[in-house]
Amino acid sequence: MSSPARFSLPPRLTRRGRENLNGYLLSGPSLLAVVVVVVLPFLAVVVFAFAEIRLIDIPRLSLSNIDWTLDNFARAMQSGAFWGALWTTVSYATFTTIGSIGAGLAVALAMRRPFRGRGIARAALLVPYVLPVIAAATIWRTMLNTQYGVVNVFGVEVLGWERPIGFLSTTTMDIAGAPIPVALSTVIAFEIWKTAPLAFLFITARLQSIPGDIEEAAKIDGANSRQILGRIIMPQLRAVVLLVILLRFIWSFQSFADIYLLTRGGGGTEMMAIKVYTELITRADIGSAAAYGVLMSAILTVLLIAYVALSRRKEES
Amino acid sequence: MSSLRSAPGDRILRWSIIVVALVLSVGPVLYGILLSVRPFSAVLSRPLDLFPAFGELDFSAWTSALLPTSEGGFGLGQFVINSALLAVGSVALSLVVSIFGAYAAARLRYKGREVTNGIILAVYLFPGIVLAVPLFVMLSRIGLTGNLIGLLIVYAALTVPVALYMMRNYFLALPESVEEAAVIDGCSLPRMLVSVVLPIALPGVAATAIYVFMIAWNEYLFALLFLVQAPSLWTAPLGIAKLADFNVPVTVLLAGSFLVTIPVVVAFYLSQRFLVAGLTAGAEK
Numbered sequence: 001m002s003s004p005a006r007f008s009l010p011p012r013l014t015r016r017g018r019e020n021l022n023g024y025l026l027s028g029p030s031l032l033a034v035v036v037v038v039v040l041p042f043l044a045v046v047v048f049a050f051a052e053i054r055l056i057d058i059p060r061l062s063l064s065n066i067d068w069t070l071d072n073f074a075r076a077m078q079s080g081a082f083w084g085a086l087w088t089t090v091s092y093a094t095f096t097t098i099g100s101i102g103a104g105l106a107v108a109l110a111m112r113r114p115f116r117g118r119g120i121a122r123a124a125l126l127v128p129y130v131l132p133v134i135a136a137a138t139i140w141r142t143m144l145n146t147q148y149g150v151v152n153v154f155g156v157e158v159l160g161w162e163r164p165i166g167f168l169s170t171t172t173m174d175i176a177g178a179p180i181p182v183a184l185s186t187v188i189a190f191e192i193w194k195t196a197p198l199a200f201l202f203i204t205a206r207l208q209s210i211p212g213d214i215e216e217a218a219k220i221d222g223a224n225s226r227q228i229l230g231r232i233i234m235p236q237l238r239a240v241v242l243l244v245i246l247l248r249f250i251w252s253f254q255s256f257a258d259i260y261l262l263t264r265g266g267g268g269t270e271m272m273a274i275k276v277y278t279e280l281i282t283r284a285d286i287g288s289a290a291a292y293g294v295l296m297s298a299i300l301t302v303l304l305i306a307y308v309a310l311s312r313r314k315e316e317s
Numbered sequence: 318m319s320s321l322r323s324a325p326g327d328r329i330l331r332w333s334i335i336v337v338a339l340v341l342s343v344g345p346v347l348y349g350i351l352l353s354v355r356p357f358s359a360v361l362s363r364p365l366d367l368f369p370a371f372g373e374l375d376f377s378a379w380t381s382a383l384l385p386t387s388e389g390g391f392g393l394g395q396f397v398i399n400s401a402l403l404a405v406g407s408v409a410l411s412l413v414v415s416i417f418g419a420y421a422a423a424r425l426r427y428k429g430r431e432v433t434n435g436i437i438l439a440v441y442l443f444p445g446i447v448l449a450v451p452l453f454v455m456l457s458r459i460g461l462t463g464n465l466i467g468l469l470i471v472y473a474a475l476t477v478p479v480a481l482y483m484m485r486n487y488f489l490a491l492p493e494s495v496e497e498a499a500v501i502d503g504c505s506l507p508r509m510l511v512s513v514v515l516p517i518a519l520p521g522v523a524a525t526a527i528y529v530f531m532i533a534w535n536e537y538l539f540a541l542l543f544l545v546q547a548p549s550l551w552t553a554p555l556g557i558a559k560l561a562d563f564n565v566p567v568t569v570l571l572a573g574s575f576l577v578t579i580p581v582v583v584a585f586y587l588s589q590r591f592l593v594a595g596l597t598a599g600a601e602k
Contacts, residue, residue, distance in 0.1 A: 022506055023427025030418030030477050031433060037452070037474035038440045044451035058457050103338070110334040121335065123586060125342050130585045132535040134554035135574035139349040142567050148364040150348060157365065193341065201593055225327055247442075254444035257537035261558055273446040280450055281542070293447035300444065 048290035055284040072291035089271040092188055093252040099192035100248050101241060104199025112207055129197035137261035140190055144168055171268035183267025187259050191252060199244045206240040242311060253300055272296045353378055353571035360568060378568035382576065391565060393573045396556035403469055403552060404533040408526045410473035411480050419484035420510060441478040445538060453542050463547040471539055476529045483528060487521025524591035527584045534581060553577045
């Protein structure tokens with residue numbers, strides 16, 4: 001933009017200076033919102049994590065009367081509950097990510113070629129994603145209810161199960177000799193169901209922007225559909241698939257409502273996020289809740305850095 | 318054409334994936350809708366009769382979900398109003414703040430732009446539950462728990478990053494030449510934003526508004542933390558979850574869930590094209 005306007009403006013601000021000023025003025029409110037509701041609270045949570053504070057202390061709380069301590073971290077690290085929650089969270093996030101992106105990718109590829117009604121089919125596939133989580137959880141709780149839920153009634157009356165399965169409350173059950181974490185698997189299935197449409201959306205958007213003539217050329221050169229998929233389509237999808245994997249892992253790692261609404265944290269589904277909540281509300285221990293939160297953020301940050309480093313290295317090789 | 322057709326095995330696989338995916342996506346929702354129009358006693362006695370007999374159709378679950386408790390209902394109407402107030406307020410506040418930031422991020426090359434964008438993206442990915450602890454303490458300290466205003470501020474601020482990110486994508490897709498022409502004609506920046514940029518970007522802004530609305534309308538964690546002591550202020554998700562703890566008939570819970578779903582679904586499908594473009598913009602490179 002070579003601007004003739006430059007000479008007509010007051011000489012005090014250069015174009016560069018004006019652009020800086022406008023930039024600060026325009027992004028100021030957003031930055032302020034983020035600082036007040038995210039950055040300051042994050043600093044506060046770090047302070048709380050090193051302090052002996054309980055809910056009843058809130059009215060008298062000030063920086064000068066904090067009892068500094070490392071107890072919150074020590075207690076968390078020494079308790080089996082912390083490591084259990086961490087393990088549950090990591091497996092939940094991992095399996096959800098694999099399932100959600102796998103399903104989204106498979107369906108996106110299956111729907112790649114146009115067919116009659118594809119638009120309606122796409123819209124229908126988005127239903128679980130658009131559904132409010134409270135509605136989704138209510139439907140699943142109903143389906144899996146031990147008394148009248150369609151899954152259990154069908155299982156008992158038609159498949160001949162001995163008794164209904166408490167899908168949302170059973171920690172483990174032996175199936176063919178192997179201990180299966182029932183409630184954890186159920187919340188993973190729920191999260192895959194709820195989030196696969198988003199992966200589908202992202203991958204479909206990318207698929208649509210691949211120019212058709214590359215594929216056409218490959219066909220003329222005699223490539224079969226497997227080769228086209230493996231050599232032309234998949235390489236183009238690599239970046240978007242990595243992106244949705246990253247986003248899904250981060251989001252599932254911190255998932256609270258989806259799990260809490262289904263199980264209330266029971267049946268071996270007490271993830272890190274639920275642990276933070278119960279430490280804060282049930283045990284009224286702000287310090288401990290904050291320590292769990294800080295550890296959770298630290299682990300997430302380490303995983304993120306590892307991920308970025310790994311994907312960088314792969315790109316270079 | 319035969320060279321363009323895929324092998325029969327591939328076609329069977331493709332179609333089975335599509336059919337299974339459709340059944341799994343829509344099936345549970347249809348199941349819920351069908352149950353919500355049957356009497357609870359019929360659901361209990363014949364749980365496998367999914368399709369209600371015509372004479373059996375019963376919409377009382379829907380009405381009693383909505384009616385206030387004083388009229389023998391479950392008071393969901395009030396919860397829906399609370400949710401609507403919160404969601405509309407959050408959209409207004411969040412968009413007013415983020416629209417300027419989005420423009421700056423898309424167009425202005427000011428010092429510190431990368432840092433600002435980085436902070437905002439990092440916030441978008443940051444665990445909400447970790448912030449819940451200090452926000453709960455801070456809002457209790459200044460007496461804003463048990464109050465819709467406190468929640469409104471939190472929702473608006475927490476949706477600023479995603480709104481900014483989406484609108485930045487829409488702004489980037491607009492032709493810059495119109496704005497240049499306006500500047501050359503002597504249009505000031507605020508005036509250009511309002512009378513040149515906004516009208517062209519309107520579909521994108523509307524899609525962002527709907528996305529923020531959906532986030533605020535569906536939010537559960539902060540509502541639970543801040544409002545649990547004040548039943549008259551419960552939002553719809555919190556209210557339904559609480560009713561589920563009180564052994565309310567499942568038909569009522571389902572009816573309530575769908576009442577909450579309808580506005581979101583309508584808004585989403587009306588704006589789907591723009592919404593999807595904004596959400597997936599980063600993926601198309």
